[in-house]
Amino acid sequence: AQSVSQHNHHVILSEAASLELGCNYSYGGTVNLFWYVQYPGQHLQLLLKYFSGDPLVKGIKGFEAEFIKSKFSFNLRKPSVQWSDTAEYFCAVNAKGSSASKIIFGSGTRLSIRP
């Protein structure tokens, strides 16, 4: 069965620091990968996604993620964070194939940015 691991539960950074949030998945086949973000008091929304092609994916607000198939990873990065990036971030995976409609989320990483 597919699963997603986010190893960092809570990350605290100062403004302008660089960010990398880890995401690893377990599934032997082809996958679609997602990062979602939940800002305080707002709905979950898509940050970026990978379906195929260039493994380096760029999303909204300066975020990017790199799919490394050999490592089963899809880490999220941002070179310089802002206070407004304070939010909870969720990695998600969808296994292409028989369970094509199922998406599994990780446990989330809470990001706190000190102004």
Add this chain to the structure above:
Amino acid sequence: SQTIHQWPATLVQPVGSPLSLECTVEGTSNPNLYWYRQAAGRGLQLLFYSVGIGQISSEVPQNLSASRPQDRQFILSSKKLLLSDSGFYLCAWSHDRAADTQYFGPGTRLTVL
């Protein structure tokens, strides 16, 4: 444009009482529909998903059930609530059969006392 509604926004129910949470989507047809439970530190737990009317896939065996009586309506139910059913319930939809971007509703905060 598409919108997704969930109600009620908050609910406090006694143990052993029934539950019915409703989710509706507007502005699209034949969406995939999902129910998740979000708990602090545990992320989003997929409970049920549906690719069409009357088609429900259950991910977590428990005392909850889901139904899809209409194309854009998804209902989460229980006959008898447990304390452990407390949590934040999110409904989401995505386009067609291939999983794509999910669009989330505002959620329902359920407290079972």
